[in-house]
Every structure is written in C-alpha cells, then in structure tokens.
Amino acid sequence: MEGLEVLLRNPAGREQTRGLAVVVITLTVLYWSYAYLLPSLRLSKIPKAGKDPGFLASLFGIGLAEAKRDFKKNGLRILNEAYLKNKGSMFRVQTLNEERVVLSPSYIEEINKNVPEGVLNVTDGLSERLMGPFTNLDVVFNSDMHIEVCRSPLTQNLPKLIAPLREEAEYWLERRIPGDDAESELNVHELIVRVISGTATRMLSGPEASRDPEWLETAALYSYDVVVVAQTLRHFHPLLRPFIAPFLDSKKKLDKHLGVAKKTFRGLFIQRMEQQDRGWDFAAGEKPADMVQWMVEAAKGSDRDLDVLAMNMLFMTLAGVHTSANTTMHALFDLCAHPQFAQPLRDEIQEVTDQDGWTMAAMSRLKKLDSFIKESQRLNQTVLMTFNRKLAKSVEFADGTVLPRGTCITMPSVAVSRDPTYFENPDEFDGFRFYDKRSATASKSEANRQSFAAIGPDNLAFGFGKTACPGRFFAGTQIKVVLASIILRYDVSFPKGQTKRPENIYKGGLIQPDPRQKIVFKRRVE
Structure with missing residues (x-):
C-alpha cells in the first residue's frame, strides 16, 4: 500500500x-x-429463429431472458417453422441454455465424412446444460468409460439379458397390476417408471438391487433432481453458483442419491475387483453379464475409484430410465388410441415366442412390434433436438459457412420426423408404417434401416454417425420385452369416455407424456 x-x-x-x-x-x-x-x-449471417436478443446479449445478457422465455413457451413452433423455412441449410435458435446452430440433415454426410469425431464434443455441452460441476456429473464426463461399456459389452451381451429382462418385467407387472379378472385403472407413469427402473437395474447389477425399494426410488427420481438443480442454477451468475448450490434442496437430494448408489453397489464392485485380482475365478461358472462386471473390466486409473463407479451407475439411470419409460408410455397411449393394432401385435408376439422363446432371435423377429414402437417414437420423441455437440475446433462446410470453435450445434429431430419429404402422411399414425417398408424391399440393408434402433437422415432420435446413442440397442430390446409382456397378458384401454391420447407436455426442448394419464388394464383369459 x-x-x-x-x-x-x-x-x-x-x-x-x-x-x-x-x-x-x-x-x-x-x-x-x-x-x-x-x-x-x-x-450473424446465419438466420435466427425465435426472438433475437441481439449481439449485446453476448456481452451483457440484454434481451436474453425474453428470448429464453419465448423458446420455453413456443419451442416446437419455432423449430418447425424455421426448419421448413431454412430447409437444406441451417439456422440459429436461443434455447433455455445456450444459442445453438440447428443443422439440416443434409449436412450429415459431410459431417460423417469430413469432421473428426474428436471435434464433435459430446460432454462439454452436456456438462454445461446439466451443470456438471454441481451435479457431480463431471466425474462421469471426464472419462469415456460409460460410452465404451454401452457401445461394446452391453450390446454384445444382449442375448444373455433377454430372459432376465423378461423375468423382471413379469415380476413388477404382477406386483403392480391386481391379479384378478377385474379391470384395474392405474396411473401409467407410476407403473412404467417402476417396471423400467427394475429392468434397467437388472441389467446394471442383477436381481438384488432391482428389488431394492430405496435404490429403485433413486433410479426413478435422480433424473428429475438433476434437471431441477441445473434449471435453478442457470438463473444465477456462474461466479455465484458454487456458493448457492450447497443450499439447494435438490442438490441435497442428489447427494442423497449418490449415497444410496454407493451403499447399493459398493460391495458388488469390491467383490468383482477381488475376483478380477484372482483372475476371475467364478465358482458358479461364467462371469455375470451386467454393468458392474463391464465397468470393472473397463475401468482404468481414477475410474476404479468406488465413488466414480457409483456415479457412473447413477448416470446410467439418467441416460436410460426416463427416456425408455417415456417411449414405452407413448406406445401404450398409441395402442389405446388405435386398438386395431392390438390383436396383430399379440398374434406376432405369441407366434414368435412360442417358436423361439424369449430370446434375441425372437426379439429380432418382432417386426410389427418394432414398427409400432418406432412409429410411436417418430411422433412422440423425448426432445425437440438431438445430436447436441459443442465444436472443439472451427468447422467449414462445403457451402462456405464457418462455425467457430465453441459453437453448439444440433439437429431438429422432431421437425424432421414430420417432414413429408421422408414420410407419406407424416402427421398420421400408422403403426405398421416401417413393417410395410421392410416387407416392400428385397434389400437387407434397406430393411434393417427401418428398425427402431436404426439411424439416418430421417431418424435422428438417437443422433447419427459414430456418436449416436450407444445404448439404443439395449433400450429397444428392453422396451420390446416390457410391451410384449403387457400385450400378451392384458387388454389395455383409456378410461371410459376417452378415445384420444393425451397431448404431450412441452417444456423448452423437452417432451413428456402426460404423467397424470391413467390406463385400464384387464387381464386376458385364454
């Protein structure tokens, strides 16, 4: 001084x-x-959709709040109109999180061919949207282990998972739907979230955790609490977030969820690591086909920390429980709204499982069911935009457009799904649309392109290219098992007087089936 x-x-x-x-x-x-x-x-030369806060928003945030409110209220309309207006090109839109450049599917081939995978950063943008430093998710995002275990061992072991998934689905359906012949009117959200949580946990670690009520509650609520923390902190300046986060009730709930995950899986991880040290001396024969096993085999360095492994198990519920539950709920709503599909689906499921049992071969033969789920997803996706990436380097496209490093890019999957260029009568529900396309072609590759897990310019629900959702094959199999179990055993319908499915709920970029909807289940008597 x-x-x-x-x-x-x-x-x-x-x-x-x-x-x-x-x-x-x-x-x-x-x-x-x-x-x-x-x-x-x-x-600035790229057209802007929705309210434009102007360039001063970049410096001072002027007009930003109004643009975000506009997207929260009108996101579906903004994206649909901008997609049609800028078809084959790109446009910008201010979302609830950041400004994104929305690319047309026409850029897919160029991106796959010319843009290295490392340039399309998945985790940076995800960390920003989900407030990774405060939701503990950066512990997961610092490694690619969660991606690799879904891309390889999970998909490769699907044949071993069919029977356990079927057993778990039956277990929870039996306990949640009364066993008599009377009709049972149930909240479908509560039912399906529990069934999907149970079947997902069966894949994670086996039957012990999948019947644990404390863990199942965590699996059902964790995603919601992550979103609440992220949405709350987004209203505060980044410098204030570290001081505010510890006092949020939702943050305290996340810490509690992590504690439950540690208690649930710690012993299993220690046991498997000890077996790994002894050269995998499994007394009962072959090693388990579950996520605990695959993570222990894949984990290196800091990923072997028990807290990190527990966080990865929580992340698996974030990535898979509510997305699969919502897709299953949408399919049930569509089955109630279009009951003419029930018997053909039931006949296919019965015939295939009678011949092949509950096996991977059977799942691959359920082409009508696969088509029904895919059509339901086409019209009722979980998000407005997919393929959300943050560019690690500048990218120049063939049309001369340069997107600088740090640009957040995305694709308008919902708008594409209703594009008449790709789909005849795009606003009409046709449960066997993709089954008919499969049947009409002699090309095996073209037939496979009609499957639920397939990706392409006309199906962006799972992203595309090398960075497409690695867990989509498991998700498709899990949903098939659950729906097939329901269709074989129950007649389903809306409550008396209702014939149309409920309207979806749109919140910014998220799409949710109405969680208040009830469905009538009546046990079938053959």
Missing part, C-alpha cells in the same frame, strides 16, 4: 498508473470481444 501511495503522489507514477489502467481495460475489452462478440458476429 505504501508503494501505491508513493506512485500516486508522484506525477510520473500517476502517469504509469493511468497507463496500466488503460492497458488492463484494453486487454479486458479485447478478451470479451474475442470470447463473446467475435463468435456472435461470425454467426
């Missing part, structure tokens, strides 16, 4: 101080211009 006082009393010192202040201010302006203003200016 004394040195500063001397400088200020000295005329030369005052000049030096003013000069230093000018340098600091200049550098600050240059930094803000480089970090915030220049990227906005580079993207």
Whole structure:
C-alpha cells in the first residue's frame, strides 16, 4: 500500500498508473470481444429463429431472458417453422441454455465424412446444460468409460439379458397390476417408471438391487433432481453458483442419491475387483453379464475409484430410465388410441415366442412390434433436438459457412420426423408404417434401416454417425420385452369416455407424456 501511495503522489507514477489502467481495460475489452462478440458476429449471417436478443446479449445478457422465455413457451413452433423455412441449410435458435446452430440433415454426410469425431464434443455441452460441476456429473464426463461399456459389452451381451429382462418385467407387472379378472385403472407413469427402473437395474447389477425399494426410488427420481438443480442454477451468475448450490434442496437430494448408489453397489464392485485380482475365478461358472462386471473390466486409473463407479451407475439411470419409460408410455397411449393394432401385435408376439422363446432371435423377429414402437417414437420423441455437440475446433462446410470453435450445434429431430419429404402422411399414425417398408424391399440393408434402433437422415432420435446413442440397442430390446409382456397378458384401454391420447407436455426442448394419464388394464383369459 505504501508503494501505491508513493506512485500516486508522484506525477510520473500517476502517469504509469493511468497507463496500466488503460492497458488492463484494453486487454479486458479485447478478451470479451474475442470470447463473446467475435463468435456472435461470425454467426450473424446465419438466420435466427425465435426472438433475437441481439449481439449485446453476448456481452451483457440484454434481451436474453425474453428470448429464453419465448423458446420455453413456443419451442416446437419455432423449430418447425424455421426448419421448413431454412430447409437444406441451417439456422440459429436461443434455447433455455445456450444459442445453438440447428443443422439440416443434409449436412450429415459431410459431417460423417469430413469432421473428426474428436471435434464433435459430446460432454462439454452436456456438462454445461446439466451443470456438471454441481451435479457431480463431471466425474462421469471426464472419462469415456460409460460410452465404451454401452457401445461394446452391453450390446454384445444382449442375448444373455433377454430372459432376465423378461423375468423382471413379469415380476413388477404382477406386483403392480391386481391379479384378478377385474379391470384395474392405474396411473401409467407410476407403473412404467417402476417396471423400467427394475429392468434397467437388472441389467446394471442383477436381481438384488432391482428389488431394492430405496435404490429403485433413486433410479426413478435422480433424473428429475438433476434437471431441477441445473434449471435453478442457470438463473444465477456462474461466479455465484458454487456458493448457492450447497443450499439447494435438490442438490441435497442428489447427494442423497449418490449415497444410496454407493451403499447399493459398493460391495458388488469390491467383490468383482477381488475376483478380477484372482483372475476371475467364478465358482458358479461364467462371469455375470451386467454393468458392474463391464465397468470393472473397463475401468482404468481414477475410474476404479468406488465413488466414480457409483456415479457412473447413477448416470446410467439418467441416460436410460426416463427416456425408455417415456417411449414405452407413448406406445401404450398409441395402442389405446388405435386398438386395431392390438390383436396383430399379440398374434406376432405369441407366434414368435412360442417358436423361439424369449430370446434375441425372437426379439429380432418382432417386426410389427418394432414398427409400432418406432412409429410411436417418430411422433412422440423425448426432445425437440438431438445430436447436441459443442465444436472443439472451427468447422467449414462445403457451402462456405464457418462455425467457430465453441459453437453448439444440433439437429431438429422432431421437425424432421414430420417432414413429408421422408414420410407419406407424416402427421398420421400408422403403426405398421416401417413393417410395410421392410416387407416392400428385397434389400437387407434397406430393411434393417427401418428398425427402431436404426439411424439416418430421417431418424435422428438417437443422433447419427459414430456418436449416436450407444445404448439404443439395449433400450429397444428392453422396451420390446416390457410391451410384449403387457400385450400378451392384458387388454389395455383409456378410461371410459376417452378415445384420444393425451397431448404431450412441452417444456423448452423437452417432451413428456402426460404423467397424470391413467390406463385400464384387464387381464386376458385364454
């Protein structure tokens, strides 16, 4: 302080101080211009959809709140209109999180061919949207282990999982739906979330955890609490978030969920690691086909920490429980709204399982059921946009457009799913649309392209390319097992007087089936 006082009393010192202040201010302006203003200016030639907060939003946030409110209320309309207006090109939209550049499917081939996988960063954008540092998800995102175990061992072991999934689905359906011949009117959200949580947990670790009520409650609520934390913290300046997060009730719930995950899986992880150290000496024969096993085999370095492994198990519920539950609920709503599909589906399921049992071969032969689920998903997706990536490097497209490093890109999967270019009568539900397409072609590759888990320009629900959702094959199998079990055993319908499915609930970029809807289940008597 004394040195500063001397400088200020000295005329030369005052000049030096003013000069230093000018340098600091200049550098600050240059930094803000480089970090915030220049990227906005580079993207300014790309059309903007929805309310445009203007370039000052990049610096001061002026107009940003209004643009976000507009997207939260009108996101579906904004994206559909902008997609049709800018077909074959791209546009910008301010979402609840950040501005994204929405690419047409026409860019898919170019991206697959010319853009390295490492440039399309999945985790940075996901961490920002889900507030990774405060939801503990950065522990998962710091590694690719969760991606690799879904891409390889999970998919490769699907044949071993069919029977356990069927057993688990039957277990929860028996306990949640009364066993007499009377009709049972049940909240379908509560039923399906429990069935999907149970079957997902059976894949994670086996029957012990899948029957544990404390863990199943965590599996059902964890995704919701992550979203609440992220949405709450988004309203505060980044510098304030570390001080606010610990006091949020939803953050305390996340910490409780992590504690449950540690208690549920810690012993299993320790047991498998000890078996690994002994060279996998499984007394009962072959090693288990579950996520605990695959993670222990894949984990290296810090990923072997028990807390990290527990967080990965929680992330699996975030990635899979509610997305699969929502898809299953949508399919049930469509079955109630279009009951003419019930008997053909039931006949196919009965015939195939009589011949092949509950096996992977049987699942691959359920082509009508696969088509029904895919058509339901086409019209009722879980999000408005997929393929959400943050560019690790600048990308220049063949049309001359340059997207700078740090740009968040996405694709309008819902708008594409109703594009008449790809689908005849796109707003009409046709449960066997994809079954008919399969039957009409002699090409095996074209037939496979009609399957639920297939990806392409006309089906962006799972993303595309090398970074497409690695768990989609398990999800498709799980949903088939659950729906097949229900269709064989029950007649389903809406409550008396209702014939149309409920309207979906749109919240920004999220799409949700109405959680209040009830369905009538009546046990079939053959």
